[in-house]
Amino acid sequence: MTIEAFIAPVIEDREALEEFADVLTDRAPEIERDVARQLKNPADRAITADLFRTLHNIKGDASLCKFSLGVAIAHPLESMMARFRQGEIAFTELLGELILLTVDRLELLTEALLRGKPLDNLRLPELLAGLEHLVGSPATEVDSHCAGLIEVVTGFRSVLADLPAHPAAATRHHEKTKDSAADLEFFRSLALQLESRSPLFKGRATRVLRLALETNKTAGTPVDPQQLEAAVYLHDVGMMFLPEAVWLKVGKMSDEDKAQLRNHPGLMAGLLLRLPGWTAAAEMVAQHHEMPDGTGYPNRLTGEAICAGAKILSIVDAFESVMLKHIDHGKNRSVLRAIAEINACDNQFAPEWIGPFNTVIRKTVER
DSSP states (O other), X not given: OOHHHHHSOOOSOHHHHHHHHHHHHHHHHHHHHHHHHHHHOTTOHHHHHHHHHHHHHHHHHHHHTXXXXXXXXXXXXXXXXXXXXTTSSOOOHHXXXXXXXXXXXXXXXXXXXXXXXXXXXXXXXXXXXXXXXXHTSOGGGHHHHHHHHHHHHHSSOOOOOOOOOOOGGGGOOSOOOHHHHHHHHHHHHHHHHHHTTOGGGTTHHHHHHHHHHHHHHHTTOOSOHHHHHHHHHHTTGGGGGSOHHHHTOOSOOOHHHHHHXXXXXXXXXXXXXXXXXXXXXXXXXXXXXXXXXXXXXXXXXXXXXXXXXXXXXXXHHHHHHXXXXXXXXXXXXXXXXXXXXXXXXXXXXXXXXXXXXXHHHHHHHTO
């Protein structure tokens, strides 16, 4: 395909592309499931047939929907599965990870086209060139080519790992006054109440807090750690004051649902403003859904009008959300693929904080 097809692809039929996006959303969890099954049972030909069929169907769906760029991306995956089915190559963890990463990229591409978002950060020319090269690679070089392509597209070495659990006490590396410590314990208890509303939220506050504090520390601790900790605990607690049918909803939200959900930052920010000593945390909570380009909420702030703590919170909160994305369909995200998605969408985050956050994640995945 020409470079223009990647830089400014033409949507031939928007309705058809929307249909493809819906179908891909349904098929992606099947691929996730079958990749995991294939790695556990490499000799199971039924699983191989299922995975090949799903990838073939994605290519066919893209063709029917006149989405030529989707066809170009899906075809090499089908070809690699054909090689495995014929016994030419092994199905390794790196090949499985590349398949999942490519399907993620196809989802992000489709969403970006439908929303009119830029495609630069998806590294599509590099991805397609690498996939096409991989199809013709000798069997002994498949793993090394997979690893190289993953690193080119994501910027991270291909190490498959999950975030290790860290006790909450490990994040308490800063001194607190007696009053602030008591406040933080109270804020943490509210965060745990939020976690209790859904099994998907279990351990969420600890994970987000660790990432936020480490990102702040990596950047030289420009944000007061106590204020940041308070903001982490309370930034989403306001959702508990909304109908559960809105914030625990599975599937697409209505415009009315979205309008209600956008009230939650102001609820906890208002509480913090009424407690002595937590003004900075209140600002972080109020602004954590603002975006540098002015498309966030509630006040459409831009650039420097957004405080640093809110910028950190925005990134780590999005990372946590991506890790849980599609989990209701059984689709789990590796750390590698989650951070790749965050970097692909970095126009919605403050660029000065993407670097420190990447450093924290890189230390995690390369341990």
